[in-house]
Amino acid sequence: MSAWKNYGYAIGAHVAFIAVWQLATMVTDLPSYILPSPLEAIRELGEPSYNWGMHIWATALAIFGGYFLAVIVGVTLAVLFVWVPALNSGVMPLLVTINMVPKIAMAPLFIVWLGFGIVPNMIIAFTICFFPIVLTTHRGLIEVEPDLINLVRSIKANRWQIFSKILLPGSLPYLFSGMKVAAVLAVAGAIVGEFIASERGLGHFLLAQQNALNTSAMMMALVFITLIGVALYGLVLLLEYIFITRKGIVT
Amino acid sequence: MSTGTSTGAHPFVRLEGVRKTYAVGKEEFLAVSDVTIDIHDGELVSIVGPSGCGKSTILCILAELHEATEGKVEIGSPDSPFTPGRDIGMVFQKALLLKWRTIVDNVLLPAEILGLPKKASRERARDLLEMVGIADFADAYPQQLSGGMQQRASIARALIHDPKLILMDEPFGALDALTRERMNLELLRIWKESRKTILFVTHGIQEAVFLGSQVAVMTASPARMADHFDIELPEPRTLDVKTTEKFGEYTRRIYSLLGMQ
Numbered sequence: 250m251s252a253w254k255n256y257g258y259a260i261g262a263h264v265a266f267i268a269v270w271q272l273a274t275m276v277t278d279l280p281s282y283i284l285p286s287p288l289e290a291i292r293e294l295g296e297p298s299y300n301w302g303m304h305i306w307a308t309a310l311a312i313f314g315g316y317f318l319a320v321i322v323g324v325t326l327a328v329l330f331v332w333v334p335a336l337n338s339g340v341m342p343l344l345v346t347i348n349m350v351p352k353i354a355m356a357p358l359f360i361v362w363l364g365f366g367i368v369p370n371m372i373i374a375f376t377i378c379f380f381p382i383v384l385t386t387h388r389g390l391i392e393v394e395p396d397l398i399n400l401v402r403s404i405k406a407n408r409w410q411i412f413s414k415i416l417l418p419g420s421l422p423y424l425f426s427g428m429k430v431a432a433v434l435a436v437a438g439a440i441v442g443e444f445i446a447s448e449r450g451l452g453h454f455l456l457a458q459q460n461a462l463n464t465s466a467m468m469m470a471l472v473f474i475t476l477i478g479v480a481l482y483g484l485v486l487l488l489e490y491i492f493i494t495r496k497g498i499v500t
Numbered sequence: 501m502s503t504g505t506s507t508g509a510h511p512f513v514r515l516e517g518v519r520k521t522y523a524v525g526k527e528e529f530l531a532v533s534d535v536t537i538d539i540h541d542g543e544l545v546s547i548v549g550p551s552g553c554g555k556s557t558i559l560c561i562l563a564e565l566h567e568a569t570e571g572k573v574e575i576g577s578p579d580s581p582f583t584p585g586r587d588i589g590m591v592f593q594k595a596l597l598l599k600w601r602t603i604v605d606n607v608l609l610p611a612e613i614l615g616l617p618k619k620a621s622r623e624r625a626r627d628l629l630e631m632v633g634i635a636d637f638a639d640a641y642p643q644q645l646s647g648g649m650q651q652r653a654s655i656a657r658a659l660i661h662d663p664k665l666i667l668m669d670e671p672f673g674a675l676d677a678l679t680r681e682r683m684n685l686e687l688l689r690i691w692k693e694s695r696k697t698i699l700f701v702t703h704g705i706q707e708a709v710f711l712g713s714q715v716a717v718m719t720a721s722p723a724r725m726a727d728h729f730d731i732e733l734p735e736p737r738t739l740d741v742k743t744t745e746k747f748g749e750y751t752r753r754i755y756s757l758l759g760m761q
Contacts, residue, residue, distance in 0.1 A: 396596055403563035
């Protein structure tokens with residue numbers, strides 16, 4: 250019962266936010282090119298030349314593609330680091346160094362290397378959200394009680410058994426905390442890519458509308474970018490629920 | 501392997517002059533020394549001593565997790581042969597249950613690792629949970645159980661593959677005093693029912709005397725076994741035993757061995 254009550258509060262807060270925004274535009278004399286009202290923003294959906302569907306599709310593809318590529322590569326690398334100690338002592342410090350490079354600043358390079366289109370944007374999203382996934386998953390894989398390992402080694406558990414029965418499932422809460430951080434970063438990465446060089450996508454659309462000072466269309470684009478991010482985050486929460494929360498594990 | 505016909509006198513575990521050192525840089529660090537003790541099949545032996553006396557090291561040597569630097573380690577007797585890597589059950593201070601597995605699935609972990617038949621193991625797990633008194637929680641997750649109940653589950657896990665030697669490293673050290681007393685009684689009952697050889701490491705002098713048919717006393721710096729002796733108290737052991745003269749004598753003897761008197 251109280252869960253439903255909490256959902257009620259959450260929905261209420263979202264509705265209130267939009268209502269305050271609408272009210273603010275009504276009671277102030279701000280011109281709509283500074284702060285358009287929510288209703289004005291929604292009205293932009295009716296403009297066929299904006300081609301919303303194409304832009305949403307392009308951005309969503311860049312975000313989800315880059316994100317899931319990062320999850321696959323990140324988890325694989327983290328596992329390799331645990332299995333091959335030499336790799337851990339060599340490549341891990343290198344990764345930490347590379348992580349210090351502002352990924353956003355590398356975006357122009359990717360455009361040079363990969364050209365226009367969705368793929369470079371996907372790669373930028375991948376680059377920016379891959380690090381937290383590697384680092385948290387690796388951390389989760391090595392955070393294990395030494396006595397538990399002693400216990401299973403006393404009956405000659407092999408490496409694969411230790412990995413599949415203890416290390417991997419034990420790392421899931423860490424993986425999900427990394428995935429939540431990464432979801433936010435993936436959205437930012439894809440949009441930056443679209444800012445720099447793109448012919449489609451909501452980031453590209455935002456800049457085009459800025460030139461026309463069409464603020465309400467920009468607002469609507471922002472809303473869609475947010476919704477794509479929320480969808481991704483929601484998917485991660487759903488997976489977390491299936492794999493962790495449902496089993497009563499506290500994260 | 502050893503001499504002639506089997507008699508009940510052949511110990512199940514024989515440790516003779518066992519010593520373990522670690523190299524820390526150029527320094528040599530003594531983990532444990534002078535460990536000499538015979539443990540008979542089906543005996544519950546307590547090892548008591550302060551932190552750093554090498555109690556846990558002895559368990560690790562018996563579990564073949566560490567190798568003794570010197571001395572003789574023999575497990576198994578003609579009557580009761582021992583299979584290394586198979587006949588060991590371990591219980592630690594922390595229950596160390598996997599939080600994504602139900603209690604019964606946690607108990608089954610060693611059976612899975614050893615590749616024992618699934619159906620029979622599952623039935624045995626249910627029986628063991630019955631024996632340790634948490635049958636109703638078989639399908640619960642560990643974090644839904646109290647510390648004492650979690651420890652009961654970890655005892656069931658140590659028994660699932662029917663090992664001959666159970667090594668317990670301060671299993672009740674993290675429990676509150678009352679739960680600990682109750683678990684002591686429970687352990688005696690479980691030990692009698694399962695007829696296992698148990699090595700019980702503890703900080704608690706009273707606990708060591710109350711549980712053990714033999715007590716080994718360890719000292720720190722240098723880490724060594726100072727003495728070991730039989731505990732002759734009325735069986736079955738009940739809480740009344742603790743108020744007897746003899747119980748007091750044994751505990752005093754251990755205190756003085758530890759230099760506390």
